Amino acid sequence: MKRPRWMLIFILFVVGLFLGYAIFTALAVAFFPRVTNITQPILCAGEQTVEVTRSSVRPGETFFSVNVYCDGSDITFQAVALTGLLASLVFFVLLLIAARNNLVADPSAPALFPNAGMPSATKGKTPLERMSELKEMRDRNLISQVEYERKKDEIMKEL
Incomplete structure (x- = not known):
């Protein structure tokens, strides 16, 4: 069974939140009336009024x-934050869809230390026993x- 890579998912979540807020803010600044019309059901319970004032300080x-x-009251920070959070979560889901192949560890990939602490295949003895x-x-001049x-190099390579 494939194991999820939680650190990568968390990093994508944080990046998704940041980029979602950044994109929402950029859209709100660049195309404010359009974004206001799209998010109006979230931000305002009833009717809304948009007042645009144009001024020129220098030519x-x-x-x-x-x-x-x-409805006679200004938009609250909480409403704008919730709209930005909604945009962030949508962006996070898009990141998850784009990176879905990299979010799980490959079960066929070998472990970092597959034989650590396990006896070697040679007669069920550990490398320490084989070295002794x-x-x-x-010492008995048998080899x-x-x-x-x-043979010592072979045993050391197994470690």
């Missing part, structure tokens, strides 16, 4: 001031020094 520079009123037997054989070094 060639035009500034706009936009005020939105809902190898030293005994060398040469060259063969001792070769």
